[in-house]
Amino acid sequence: MHSTVEQVTARIIARSKDSRDAYISRMKAAEEKGVHRSALSCGNQAHGFAACGASDKQALKMTNAVNVGIVTAYNDMLSAHQPYEDYPNKIRAAVRELGSVAQVAGGVPAMCDGVTQGQPGMELSLFSRDVIAMSTAISLSHNMFDAALYLGICDKIVPGLLMGALSFGHLPTLLVPAGPMPSGLPNKEKARIRQLYAEGKVGRDALLDCESSSYHSAGTCTFYGTANTNQLVVELMGLHLPGSSFVNPGTELRDALTRESARQAIRITEQNGRFTPLYEVVNEKTIVNGLVALLATGGSTNHTMHMIAIARAAGIIINWDDFSDLSDVVPLLARIYPNGEADINHFQAAGGTSFLVRELLAAGFMHEDVVTIMGEGMSHYTQEPFLEDGKLVWRQGATESLDPAVLRGAAEPFSANGGLKLLKGNLGRGVIKISAVAAEHQVVEAPALVFDDQEQVADAFKRGELEKDFIAVVRYQGPKAIGMPELHKLTPYLGTLQDRGFKVALVTDGRMSGASGKVPAAIHVWPEAANGGPLARVRNGDRVRLDALNGSLELLIDAAEFAAREAAPASEMLGHHQGMGRELFAPLRKQVSGAEEGASIFFQEESRA
Template sequence: MAIKDRVGEVTERIVKRSHDSRSVYLDRIGKAADQGPQRSRLSCGNLAHGFAACGLSDKAALSGDVVPNLGIITAYNDMLSAHQPYETYPDLIRQAARDVGAVAQVAGGVPAMCDGVTQGQDGMELSLFSRDVIAMAAAVGLSHQMFDAAVFLGICDKIVPGLTIAALSFGHLPAVFIPAGPMTTGISNDEKAKVRQLYAEGKVGRDALLESESKAYHSPGTCTFYGTANSNQMLMEIMGLHMPGASFVNPGTPLREALTKEAAKRALAISALGNEFTPAGEIIDEKAIVNGVVGLHATGGSTNHTMHLVAMAAAAGIRLTWDDISDLSDVVPLLARVYPNGKADVNHFQAAGGLAFLIRELLGDGYLHQDVKTVYGSDLSGYTVEAKLDADGNVIRDLAPQISGDETVLAPAAKAFQPTGGLKMLTGNIGKAVIKISAVAKERHIIEAPARVFHSQEAFLTAFSNKELNGDIAAVVRFQGPKACGMPELHKLTPSLGILQDRGHKVALITDGRMSGASGKVPAAIHVTPEAANGGPIAKIQDGDLIRINAVTGELTVLVDEAEFDARPVAQEDLSHHQFGVGRDLFAAFRANVGTADAGAHVFDV
């Protein structure tokens, strides 16, 4: 199937825009690859340090240059449900390497924080910056130059983007990402949301809320809603860095273990010492990035990726913009309804046909580039398969089903839930912003309401508790951007905003902060840039100003006389209380040097 005109046009302009930076990047990783295995240039003292803790057979293997060594970068910790399964993966990977006459070593660990734990807490102000810390920590692990390929064990919000940036920094090395899978289904997402709203209204107590949350988040694995973590897994598969069918297999199952071993062996096979050398920096090209954006739109994925994908692309010398993302959203159909865009969870999505069905549908209608490189060795058509086990416990793959198992969860392209994607870019005299509309009712895609300005989500919640918010409201929550305080998610606002909306009021949120991968039914213009701390127009908005959000035309405007608005002073805020406590003092350099949201909100000079 020929690629859709708009998809081809966007791809071509990304290629042209990225020509110089991509050429420099490919030249750099090409020279690194030409140098061959790095261990050959280590001194005897260097090498002895590098394998001192290995067994005799591994030491003997690593003494020469003919046996590949696989570096493991792990985000394991047992506080995060999604990452707890990784505890046993290094042993599985080491054994898989030995099975093919190779070696594997844990190269390093990276931090992995949970936005679910820090939501609404001070620690959330480290969340976005943790992505860049993860990239740097992974780089430290790989900098020993002991490795011919790497596998990356990470799954959640900032972890996979950070690991991807690191993999692309070492883009001359092959890289395979190994997921751990989602937890099994708990209580329904509707039931969980209902209890949260009842708690916000004071109708149930903390004990009932905790019981509900514990039934939703109940075992090892990722949370089952379609937020940033599961959007990450979709991206790694549709961009060719997972083994086909690996993303949404539950932890602790024989198939999950077999896929892990298979991924380790595949990473070794595509090293420079194998027969199918496939460096990560060649897999992630302009077409792969466009495929990722298309997948994000088709599944109604996380708003966080409007920053992460830009930062990930930049690490490979590719210049992706919000305009590119927005233009693709205008033509890519929404094919998945997974909470918060529907009632189902990611396990239901997988059972209905999962990514194999989705990729086949998008390829068949010309929305995805088929002619890309993947870690599997095929083009993208090799990902239209489901992973299973044969009688001997080996991974086998069957073609995706021709019919969706549940068209209320996963639709064929001919019956798309809507003709456009789940994300939209907004522009106007307030600046640029992102809105997720896949979960927002059509009658709320256009909102005009008077502004009520807050400088923290706590101030908004106090006003709500004091019953001060009794009509239509465009809640402006500013000084939440990356330079101000690290750009925390403001998901704590969701229940209260939802209550106001359910009372029949016109409700919208405008913020230079984030609103999480689980952005829901209330229209929210997020990631506003320039942010208030940079003197952006959002800092000029006053209580009572009429604000228009139009997700149809992409407008974000304060309806104030232009001359009057320009003449207004920029609001100031004492941000010193965001600079200390829970480690925030250690991140001053990040706040001082971070880029804007539309440029990826990263601290790297790329």
């Protein structure tokens, strides 16, 4: 193992000892002897299988039959989740072949950030993760199940499902992907047209045609944002079948993998002798493997919050120092848009996850000695699935990249580090993703222009007021203020100004997520402005220095003068608390923790140690 990976793992284990021990104790207490539904009364059980067919009812009366609970995020408004419509029937058929039963335990909400970008609904997005976790708990609270399958893909959905699943960590658990849509309009061309639209050089018809050609069918969006980062990270945490994340929907291989996920859930139950509960799969080494996967591929910055919340649900405490220290040594092995021109289908064709795992294991960046849903060892994930005469088999994956412009070995990486940096200074702590930021833009020092809303930035651009060097400070965008929406509306405007030769950057307590691109952006800055953070005291014209190379974020001002300033009022914040259901989320805004604590309503403890 690389020494830094060992050191980070050791300190996470030490930091987490008490909370992890408490979690394990809770999970072991939940492992009742025999089938869980045997503890239910006859009336309870009768309600639980009243709607089942006769054969399923008979099986559920037998304590040696397995009942698999399905928690689904299906809806047909999300392209990524539309394929899940018929998954329950496929799963039921597969488990019946093994004499067992599957029931849809419940559904969880699933919203599409692509639909709500720049809209009021986006302010519910981050909170939907914790709502999904609670919905998952409600789904499984009937205590009818011996194993669980989770159907989810997109941004907050997989983290929410996994957080909820970890409360039922005594159950064998698999996450079941549905795969990306086939490649459409190249991502670079899509970004070009978006920028032309922001400049007023093409009309809305051209923009809509561009977007429709990019997002064009069932399946996950093909750029490497939060949804596809979810899939890769979860697979490399040993919670998917090997090589299953990026197989397109509607194919024979995809259907075979879905059926096999159901069968594998049966195999790892107590009744079948290979009992592998979720709490044994997700441990400190698994979490480190997930972080390494994120960094080695230039994944979504949303995971600097989601991984913290997922880990905390398993009693494991991680923080941004862990991300940053690993990022300093983990090489960048993939170039997938927005960190390159290829999409996730190109990554899969170039060698995909099996090649990536092989390289990370060989170079000592990933822990081999972990439990996965396939058994002991991450080496299971150097394999990839194929169909032979209609039968699903696994073979060893590629030993060399089939496209070094997209995927490389550890000996010849795109970069010696993962491109994620911790920033800290008198403006707080934040993160920046620099894997898509050119070297000449990684340090910016310029006067601040202060905004309390992304619409203010767009309006200033349209009035021609931003034709200069500046750092946009967009504050009151954090979870406590307005739910921490993503600020993608800023990307075309700031990108245009950077292309025109101006030095520009963004500093915000909001999010930019997996689509963070070529403009340097210090995001997730906390303490957030609405919670007394220093961004509330920044004024127009203050000189700000964002230095991604040295990890600093500073307001260049006398410390006493800065401390004496009054916080500016949030001129736009209160208007975001009503309408589109936002009034219902007031208790969550009040309770939510800071970004480095996972921006969660569940976990309030300090993470740094």
